[in-house]
Amino acid sequence: MARASTVATALALLGALAAMAPATAQGLRTLHVDALSMRADRLAIPVGATFHVAIHVHVREHVDALDELVVPDIGTMQSMGDERTVSHANGGTDVVETLTLTPTQPGPFTIQPAYLDAIDGRTGRPSRFSSNPLRVTVVAVGGNPVDAAADALRQVATVVAILIGLAVVLLVALALRRIGRTRARASVTVAAPVPQPAPTPTAPRRTPRDEVAAALRRYRTAPANGELRDLRAALFVAAGVPPGATLRDALRAQPGEPLRSALLAAERVAFGAPGVRDAASAELIGATERWLR
Amino acid sequence: MSAPRAVLDALHATIVGQDEVCEGLVLALIVGGHVLLEGAPGVAKTLACRALAAAVGGVFRRVQFTPDLLPSDVTGTRIFDQKTGEFATVFGPLFANVVLADEINRAPAKVQSALLEGMQERRATIGPQTYDLPAPFVVLATMNPYDADGTYPLPLAQLDRFLAKLIVAYPSLEEERTIVDRFGTGEPPLAANVVTLDDVRRWQAEAHAVFVDSAIRDYAVALVRASRGAELVAHGASPRAALALVALARARAYLEGRGFATPDDVRDVAPSVLRHRLSYDDRLAIGGYDPEDVVRRIVAAVPAP
Numbered sequence: 001m002a003r004a005s006t007v008a009t010a011l012a013l014l015g016a017l018a019a020m021a022p023a024t025a026q027g028l029r030t031l032h033v034d035a036l037s038m039r040a041d042r043l044a045i046p047v048g049a050t051f052h053v054a055i056h057v058h059v060r061e062h063v064d065a066l067d068e069l070v071v072p073d074i075g076t077m078q079s080m081g082d083e084r085t086v087s088h089a090n091g092g093t094d095v096v097e098t099l100t101l102t103p104t105q106p107g108p109f110t111i112q113p114a115y116l117d118a119i120d121g122r123t124g125r126p127s128r129f130s131s132n133p134l135r136v137t138v139v140a141v142g143g144n145p146v147d148a149a150a151d152a153l154r155q156v157a158t159v160v161a162i163l164i165g166l167a168v169v170l171l172v173a174l175a176l177r178r179i180g181r182t183r184a185r186a187s188v189t190v191a192a193p194v195p196q197p198a199p200t201p202t203a204p205r206r207t208p209r210d211e212v213a214a215a216l217r218r219y220r221t222a223p224a225n226g227e228l229r230d231l232r233a234a235l236f237v238a239a240g241v242p243p244g245a246t247l248r249d250a251l252r253a254q255p256g257e258p259l260r261s262a263l264l265a266a267e268r269v270a271f272g273a274p275g276v277r278d279a280a281s282a283e284l285i286g287a288t289e290r291w292l293r
Numbered sequence: 294m295s296a297p298r299a300v301l302d303a304l305h306a307t308i309v310g311q312d313e314v315c316e317g318l319v320l321a322l323i324v325g326g327h328v329l330l331e332g333a334p335g336v337a338k339t340l341a342c343r344a345l346a347a348a349v350g351g352v353f354r355r356v357q358f359t360p361d362l363l364p365s366d367v368t369g370t371r372i373f374d375q376k377t378g379e380f381a382t383v384f385g386p387l388f389a390n391v392v393l394a395d396e397i398n399r400a401p402a403k404v405q406s407a408l409l410e411g412m413q414e415r416r417a418t419i420g421p422q423t424y425d426l427p428a429p430f431v432v433l434a435t436m437n438p439y440d441a442d443g444t445y446p447l448p449l450a451q452l453d454r455f456l457a458k459l460i461v462a463y464p465s466l467e468e469e470r471t472i473v474d475r476f477g478t479g480e481p482p483l484a485a486n487v488v489t490l491d492d493v494r495r496w497q498a499e500a501h502a503v504f505v506d507s508a509i510r511d512y513a514v515a516l517v518r519a520s521r522g523a524e525l526v527a528h529g530a531s532p533r534a535a536l537a538l539v540a541l542a543r544a545r546a547y548l549e550g551r552g553f554a555t556p557d558d559v560r561d562v563a564p565s566v567l568r569h570r571l572s573y574d575d576r577l578a579i580g581g582y583d584p585e586d587v588v589r590r591i592v593a594a595v596p597a598p
Contacts, residue, residue: 243596244596244597245597246555246556246557246560246597247555247556247557248557267555268553270506270508270598271504271506271508271509271553271554271555271556272504272506272552272553273504273552273553276552276553
């Protein structure tokens with residue numbers, strides 16, 4: 001009996017806790033958050049020095065406090081103080097939370113965004129409003145932030161000086177090139193005329209018949225594949241078709257006898273079986289000679 | 294002893310025009326290769342095949358390829374004979390000298406494969422037994438390029454097994470008038486048994502002895518290689534195409550009564566060898582280009598020796 005009573009009590013407690021959760025969600029205030037930002041008074045801080053981070057919130061509503069604002073975790077930094085001011089104006093309420101911090105370790109440090117949860121007055125939905133994060137640089141002890149800034153400035157100045165130097169070199173090079181061209185042009189103007197070589201007399205244009213005659217002479221001297229190819233090509237040109245065409249193309253041009261016989265014989269010599277080439281070769285020479293006569 | 298020219302004359306006696314188709318069929322017969330004929334319905338594709346088969350004699354079989362065809366309908370099957378108590382082999386239409394595969398692209402891939410396997414190996418397997426196909430053995434397959442619905446397009450690898458693809462075009466005005474006159478009162482009888490199967494076997498052996506100069510061989514290889522880098526071509530022709538070019542050039546020289554092949558022989562047969570062995574990239578369809586123009590450009594770009 002006592003055990004049942006304990007269970008009932010526990011269940012009742014659980015029910016009460018469950019009922020509290022939606023009550024918390026439902027208990028969000030409706031706010032029109034117009035601004036939520038975070039800034040620091042210095043971004044380069046020596047270890048052990050103090051600096052301030054201000055979180056500013058502006059809401060349209062007239063509120064006495066803004067407990068919903070959650071300040072960010074400051075990690076290894078020491079918090080030296082936390083001050084919150086609330087001021088009212090016609091446009092609503094400004095809340096400024098100022099954190100006074102002292103860094104303990106050198107290096108870059110990012111302060112995560114501050115945020116607040118409320119029901120957005122514009123949409124009527126629960127929302128989380130966040131500020132910007134902050135990135136500060138903590139310099140080692142002995143290091144002066146002023147010196148660091150000066151170092152950065154020096155580096156920038158060096159880069160600018162190098163760029164200016166390159167630009168000057170480029171301009172000088174362009175100027176020299178222009179001067180050189182001007183001089184060259186001037187020298188061409190005053191140069192003595194170059195004596196032109198006497199024109200060589202052009203050889204008389206060879207006719208297809210000449211080409212065939214020359215190819216036939218070479219073929220008769222050495223009836224090898226190369227000479228045969230030259231003679232066949234010359235016969236094709238004489239028939240009016242370019243080398244690379246076929247016999248049918250050449251015959252379509254209707255060459256008269258004995259050029260036709262020469263073309264047919266050349267085909268047999270070029271592609272016939274070795275056993276028939278000798279006879280075909282004699283026929284090729286004979287027909288070509290007849291055509292040349 | 295008859296010459297292949299007799300078969301060509303027999304074809305011309307039946308078919309009006311279509312000179313390239315008639316010559317292509319005779320060349321394929323001489324080589325012993327298979328032919329794909331493509332053309333619109335009614336342009337005498339089937340008639341040309343029947344005329345060739347009739348002229349050659351031997352056994353002719355026709356298979357109408359349909360979607361419900363089975364491989365055994367082509368190759369044959371084994372049936373149980375109740376009288377003898379044993380299985381008997383029934384040979385399919387593949388066991389013929391000339392096989393007409395009508396509308397080959399209307400049968401499913403497994404039937405096409407059964408036929409194409411027979412074409413390649415010249416053997417067919419029925420049950421546990423493999424049988425040699427008769428010689429000569431030529432498959433003439435037809436395709437209609439227009440009714441693509443419900444067809445099973447032949448893959449490039451299978452198309453490659455056809456020696457040549459012949460385009461059966463519409464006849465000219467004069468040819469069409471002649472067709473109406475010639476066939477107006479019914480189909481005339483086909484010239485039958487103009488040559489014997491022995492004649493065909495002899496031609497095949499003699500054509501093989503036709504001389505092919507190395508320059509002709511190089512020209513055939515150059516044409517095939519040119520197809521691989523050609524504009525609008527995704528995949529060019531295979532080395533099998535070069536073999537087909539040389540074989541058909543030999544056959545053409547033999548048909549002409551020459552003992553050697555010439556560049557004209559290669560150039561004339563090149564379109565029928567190349568056209569079904571090329572696959573084109575998307576620009577061909579998008580630009581509305583004619584594949585035949587691509588083939589013509591490839592052939593024209595390679596100078597003859």
